[in-house]
Amino acid sequence: MRLPLTRREGIGLRELLAVRLAVRSMFHRILSIALFWYLTVQAVGIASAAKSVTSGGEAAALHNKIDRIVDSARLGPAAEICSDEEFLRRIYLDLAGKIPTREEARQFLQDSSPDKRAQLIDRLLEDPHFDRNFMRVLDVMLMERRIEKVVSPGKFRAFLRTAIEERQPLNELVREILIADGAKEEERAAARFLLDRSAEPHILTRDVGRLFLGVDMQCAQCHDHPSIDDYLQSDYYGIFAFLNRTYLFGSEKGSVVAERAEGEVEFVSVFVGGDPQSMMPHLPGDKEMGEPKMAQSDRYIVAPAEGIRPIPKFSRRSLLANELTSGKYHAFQKNLANRLWAHMFGRGIVHPLDFHHSANPPTNPDLLSLLAEELANLDFDLRAFLREIALSQTYQRSSVLPEELLSYAQSLGGDRQKNTQLLKTEEESRKAINGRIDKNRRALADRKDQHQSVATQIQDLNQQLQQLTTSISNSENQLHTYREGWPALASAEKKLRELRAESEELYHLDPDDKKLKQLFQSTANQYDLILAERDASKAEIDQIEAKLAPQKEEQASFVEKISALNGQLSKLQSQRRQLQAVESELSLQRQSQRNRIVALQEKMDDLDCLDRWAKTLREQPDDATAQQEAQRVVADRWRNRFQCGHVLPLTAEQLTWSISEALGIVAEREQTLRKQMAENAKAAEEEKQAEANAELKETQFVKSLHNQIEGSSLYDFIVNVHDFRGQPDGTYQATAKEALFMSHSKKLQDWIAQAAKQWVQESADEINADQIAEKLYLTILSRQPDAEEAAVVRGYLVARAEDPHAALQDLIWALLSCTEFRFQS
Amino acid sequence: MKKNYHCGSSEHVLARRSFLQSSCVAGGSLLLGGGLSQLATAGELAGGHRQLLVIFLDGGLSQLESWDPKPGTQEGGPFRAIPTSVPGTHISELLPYTAQQMHHLAVIRSLRTTEKDHTPAKYLLETGRNQKEGSDFPYLGAAAASFLEPTESDLPPYVVIQTSNYHLGHGGFLGSRYAGVNLVRGQPPRNLTPPEGIAAEEMQRRTQLRDMLDQRLVRNRRTADTEAYASSYQMAERMSRKKDVFDLSKEPEKDHERYGTHDFGKHCLLARRLLEAGLPCIQVRHRAYDSHFENFNIHMETLGEFDRTFATLMDDLHERGLLENTLVAVMSEMGRTPKINNQMGRDHWTKAWSMVLGGCGIQSEAIYGKTDDRGMDIVEGKVNQGDVFHTIYSALGVDSTESFQIGGKDVPIAEPVHGPIEDLLA
Numbered sequence A: 001m002r003l004p005l006t007r008r009e010g011i012g013l014r015e016l017l018a019v020r021l022a023v024r025s026m027f028h029r030i031l032s033i034a035l036f037w038y039l040t041v042q043a044v045g046i047a048s049a050a051k052s053v054t055s056g057g058e059a060a061a062l063h064n065k066i067d068r069i070v071d072s073a074r075l076g077p078a079a080e081i082c083s084d085e086e087f088l089r090r091i092y093l094d095l096a097g098k099i100p101t102r103e104e105a106r107q108f109l110q111d112s113s114p115d116k117r118a119q120l121i122d123r124l125l126e127d128p129h130f131d132r133n134f135m136r137v138l139d140v141m142l143m144e145r146r147i148e149k150v151v152s153p154g155k156f157r158a159f160l161r162t163a164i165e166e167r168q169p170l171n172e173l174v175r176e177i178l179i180a181d182g183a184k185e186e187e188r189a190a191a192r193f194l195l196d197r198s199a200e201p202h203i204l205t206r207d208v209g210r211l212f213l214g215v216d217m218q219c220a221q222c223h224d225h226p227s228i229d230d231y232l233q234s235d236y237y238g239i240f241a242f243l244n245r246t247y248l249f250g251s252e253k254g255s256v257v258a259e260r261a262e263g264e265v266e267f268v269s270v271f272v273g274g275d276p277q278s279m280m281p282h283l284p285g286d287k288e289m290g291e292p293k294m295a296q297s298d299r300y301i302v303a304p305a306e307g308i309r310p311i312p313k314f315s316r317r318s319l320l321a322n323e324l325t326s327g328k329y330h331a332f333q334k335n336l337a338n339r340l341w342a343h344m345f346g347r348g349i350v351h352p353l354d355f356h357h358s359a360n361p362p363t364n365p366d367l368l369s370l371l372a373e374e375l376a377n378l379d380f381d382l383r384a385f386l387r388e389i390a391l392s393q394t395y396q397r398s399s400v401l402p403e404e405l406l407s408y409a410q411s412l413g414g415d416r417q418k419n420t421q422l423l424k425t426e427e428e429s430r431k432a433i434n435g436r437i438d439k440n441r442r443a444l445a446d447r448k449d450q451h452q453s454v455a456t457q458i459q460d461l462n463q464q465l466q467q468l469t470t471s472i473s474n475s476e477n478q479l480h481t482y483r484e485g486w487p488a489l490a491s492a493e494k495k496l497r498e499l500r501a502e503s504e505e506l507y508h509l510d511p512d513d514k515k516l517k518q519l520f521q522s523t524a525n526q527y528d529l530i531l532a533e534r535d536a537s538k539a540e541i542d543q544i545e546a547k548l549a550p551q552k553e554e555q556a557s558f559v560e561k562i563s564a565l566n567g568q569l570s571k572l573q574s575q576r577r578q579l580q581a582v583e584s585e586l587s588l589q590r591q592s593q594r595n596r597i598v599a600l601q602e603k604m605d606d607l608d609c610l611d612r613w614a615k616t617l618r619e620q621p622d623d624a625t626a627q628q629e630a631q632r633v634v635a636d637r638w639r640n641r642f643q644c645g646h647v648l649p650l651t652a653e654q655l656t657w658s659i660s661e662a663l664g665i666v667a668e669r670e671q672t673l674r675k676q677m678a679e680n681a682k683a684a685e686e687e688k689q690a691e692a693n694a695e696l697k698e699t700q701f702v703k704s705l706h707n708q709i710e711g712s713s714l715y716d717f718i719v720n721v722h723d724f725r726g727q728p729d730g731t732y733q734a735t736a737k738e739a740l741f742m743s744h745s746k747k748l749q750d751w752i753a754q755a756a757k758q759w760v761q762e763s764a765d766e767i768n769a770d771q772i773a774e775k776l777y778l779t780i781l782s783r784q785p786d787a788e789e790a791a792v793v794r795g796y797l798v799a800r801a802e803d804p805h806a807a808l809q810d811l812i813w814a815l816l817s818c819t820e821f822r823f824q825s
Numbered sequence B: 001m002k003k004n005y006h007c008g009s010s011e012h013v014l015a016r017r018s019f020l021q022s023s024c025v026a027g028g029s030l031l032l033g034g035g036l037s038q039l040a041t042a043g044e045l046a047g048g049h050r051q052l053l054v055i056f057l058d059g060g061l062s063q064l065e066s067w068d069p070k071p072g073t074q075e076g077g078p079f080r081a082i083p084t085s086v087p088g089t090h091i092s093e094l095l096p097y098t099a100q101q102m103h104h105l106a107v108i109r110s111l112r113t114t115e116k117d118h119t120p121a122k123y124l125l126e127t128g129r130n131q132k133e134g135s136d137f138p139y140l141g142a143a144a145a146s147f148l149e150p151t152e153s154d155l156p157p158y159v160v161i162q163t164s165n166y167h168l169g170h171g172g173f174l175g176s177r178y179a180g181v182n183l184v185r186g187q188p189p190r191n192l193t194p195p196e197g198i199a200a201e202e203m204q205r206r207t208q209l210r211d212m213l214d215q216r217l218v219r220n221r222r223t224a225d226t227e228a229y230a231s232s233y234q235m236a237e238r239m240s241r242k243k244d245v246f247d248l249s250k251e252p253e254k255d256h257e258r259y260g261t262h263d264f265g266k267h268c269l270l271a272r273r274l275l276e277a278g279l280p281c282i283q284v285r286h287r288a289y290d291s292h293f294e295n296f297n298i299h300m301e302t303l304g305e306f307d308r309t310f311a312t313l314m315d316d317l318h319e320r321g322l323l324e325n326t327l328v329a330v331m332s333e334m335g336r337t338p339k340i341n342n343q344m345g346r347d348h349w350t351k352a353w354s355m356v357l358g359g360c361g362i363q364s365e366a367i368y369g370k371t372d373d374r375g376m377d378i379v380e381g382k383v384n385q386g387d388v389f390h391t392i393y394s395a396l397g398v399d400s401t402e403s404f405q406i407g408g409k410d411v412p413i414a415e416p417v418h419g420p421i422e423d424l425l426a
Helices: A010-023 A026-031 A035-054 A062-072 A084-096 A102-110 A116-126 A128-143 A153-165 A170-179 A201-213 A233-243 A316-325 A330-345 A365-377 A382-391 A404-410 A413-509 A514-619 A624-640 A652-662 A665-686 A694-722 A736-744 A746-762 A769-781 A787-799 A804-817 B016-026 B033-047 B118-127 B140-148 B200-213 B216-221 B224-241 B253-259 B263-277 B295-319 B385-395
Strands: A246-249 A256-259 A265-269 A273-279 A300-302 B051-057 B081-083 B090-092 B105-111 B158-162 B181-184 B281-286 B326-332 B353-359 B378-380 B403-406 B409-412
Touching (some): A062 A365, A084 A102, A084 A116, A084 A128, A084 A382, A102 A769, A116 A128, A128 A153, A128 A694, A153 A170, A170 A316, A201 A246, A201 A330, A233 A265, A330 A365, A330 A382, A365 A514, A404 A514, A652 A665, A652 A694, A652 A804, A665 A694, A694 A736, A769 A787, A769 A804, A787 A804, A804 B200, B051 B140, B051 B263, B140 B158, B140 B281, B140 B385, B158 B263, B216 B224, B253 B263, B253 B295, B281 B295, B326 B385
Parallel strands (some): B051 B281
Antiparallel strands (some): A265 A273, B081 B090
16 A cells, blocks of 8 residues: 655646545655645645545536536546537437537627527427437337337337427336337237247347346346356346236237236246246345245136137236336346437447446446436437536537647656556555455355354254154043043942942852852952053053153253243344445445456556557657557547547438438428418418417427428438348448448439539529538538638639539538548538 | 257357457457368368359259259150260260260259249358348358468459349358359459559559558557558459450450350350469359240250250360369259259259259269259259358358357358268269
């Protein structure tokens, strides 16, 4: 733990001390070092600590908390807050799923109010384009562009759109799609999630894991994941057990989801083998759940029969839907928060989004925990959550690397040493924690052994006691029998004695009478017999009584012993519970420590990349490619730290809408549709029909407009940009196919020609080059051209003055196909 | 505790750290770029510029009417076996021209697979993997293209030549970059040339203008994706310029006749043309082998079309020296039952069937594996699609034990529990 403080440079030392101050233990050590240094440094440390306390009040808004957490993990400088132009395009694409119109862009850029960004965020969250955009986003997220099997994707999207419009909390939305069985017409759309996955329990298990918990446990179907500690086969089958009774009922498009009331889950590891383990439903990391015990005849609302869809009284799948989305299961909101974050940043805090595990921890665990917690606190309100993200400085960072980064890269020494030292400390503390865990485990094992041995003793004693008790009770039964027989024996003896005396008397009266003699003899014999019997009985009674006394004593002692041992047992049990609590506390510590180590290692990697960049500049001053390459690596890493904005390709949907908007297709369709509506309204009025709700009409109008734009062109774009439907998103690859489409597609060229024609018409008598340049840039790239760009446009228009229409087409195409349009930055 | 066992697949390994490090070294593309180019280098080192031609006989070719005839048995059907250019090797008399090309080919007669329905069986034989929900494997051609594509090329890395509009040649997790460009009935790819009314010089002017304006974002926000985007336009331009490559009318009339005027003839001629132009991976499909009824008539007809065209193609590839660097595979999704059903048909069969490989890296004239006298079971050398895929990759100079890195996960190139059939490798 000792630090060679004297050798450190000022800045490194200061930061180091700030960290140390938190640990407090440094205070005393610092005292022994140079007084001057100590005073200055401590003052700085305390000041910053105090600041973080005051700004860490409970009431702080989420966006501030986000910034603070990102800032505390910051390495070197962060990118500047982006320009209005950058922000405008970014927020439109993220929230509205398209670029702004020229007018919207102009207004925002001219607006001088200080809170115009917040205003814009709020306006976009209420815009119908938000509903449409997130309908698509959630559709791709939940269905991953799966083709139609049972329910039409359009129907599902309409369902999502309504949910978004009606502000249904996201957890409830998930709950609904997991429960919907599609039996009722109004639930059919929601049931696409299950139906179009054929309601197959293994498919559902995997996708519940991937989409709602951020874990891809496919490998854990057959055995514990060989390289990922936390993906357990028992967890896979825990989820599976919620779904194993669910199945597809009926055929083709008429299918519905059904569930049985029976069916247990057992599994065997293909590696370990052994007896099958049975598994009750549970979410990963949670306890196995019970279910109500019901008689077989009592389990169904509708009993299964040939051609009848059974409905169980107790549905395991509904249990899953409820447990998962209750807000109490942290992993659910973590995954959701991560996915929404990834929508806004183009990258998850855990990435890949479905690969959350201890060897691939979140890049910023505190940030993810915060977001997860707050998402639940915000009642899973999509808009409220995105609003906070959008308001954060982290979201509003420029995608250009900060200028100071290079000078930082060239002077890494301090941070490097600091980081190395921190890593070393963490490694040591890991050893310590592992040591404690081992010790604890040993103690636990020891208690377990003791517990076992005491339990065995108790068992033995109980067995003996039982034998003894049986024997006592047998004896007592015997005794009882003897004692019960005694009065009869005694009175018989008495009677026989009297009979014998009488018959003896008679015999003595006439000793020659043979009959009397016989009578006397037989009576005497009988008396002897009964006497013997009586004596024997007496002896038995004595004997049994003699045996019983010590047995009872022994019994008492057994009971005493057992109770003593039971005392011991419960003491051991409470010790075990304590040790188990310590163990789970320690594993939590180890987990967060692992995260810290991974984070530090990442930091080291980041520093290495910075170093390499600085080195390339130093050692290869003439190799521009190598320098660019090194810088690009740094930029990628800085973006993944969320210290710099991302540069992202537009999705097929964003591209469709943005092109349609830029080329005036949206405006044109809107106009036509409005005209149509007005005519319809007029016709309706003439026919004296009741006036429809104006608001409803507007909603319908917006929807038909959206459908028209998407219906006419979206498919072409998806095929050309994403190539195949059904391909999971997130892996953009530029293809010649797309470039050919952009360059040569007849439809696109027609649109461009049409737009150019309209522009020529709009500019009335004279083509004003500067106005055209501004219009082009505002319309297509949502910003003003700089002087250089305006000059190029001017020059081109002059060069092709003979055909302004053709010149405009060229300019429009060039801007539509340029990198700046294709990407979001 | 880390589990010490291993299920034989490295699909599990997320070497996050080493992956980040290597991407840090290789240039920051967190997806494919780095990993693939490294592997591709290995492939290139092994054997120069190699190409792949898959001829896929859709529906399930009967092994008994082709590569593994059993004349004179109850199951053998009416056709004889004929000698070939390889002494001792006999194939069905339905393939007289192909018989004369057998010295360029190797036959596997001991293939056993598991999928009996067309869709999963096709997935199995097209990708080398069982179809599992959620897994998204690329077609052989797309996967191979990711290794075989040259650094500079005017052509797409993979094309599928077929008669249907149904899109084939899935790029799977490799994405659209390697997905097959579909050439339907010998037509060029979509949007290859500017629409009418836009002259070539107009396009050139536009491109120049675009290059001039396309500076701002690229200047200080360059990423692997933006670079790839910029180069995709260059690629499109080159393809467009090279549109003649896709133009079959440029082939001499004589060759059209030699190959046959039917679709398969055109398709094979186009394949030759594209191979000559250096396109890395091609699949040509031939249809209608699913002979549940009238198996013998169907095979007489389809193989009649196939035989002469295929033999012509093999001959040409050899003559032109293309076979030295081109691997040719003739495959189906399954074989057909030895038992002849009561409609003179043969049904789906996966227990013991055949396929053919030839060209670069393949031991020509080899016959691998053996079925019993009636073709009911494998007697010797049982292999499956996993072994075949390893063999194909090995012949192409690709180390099939390596993995793709997909979104941070390692996905083995071919099923790790299998390996190449050494006897078939040259």
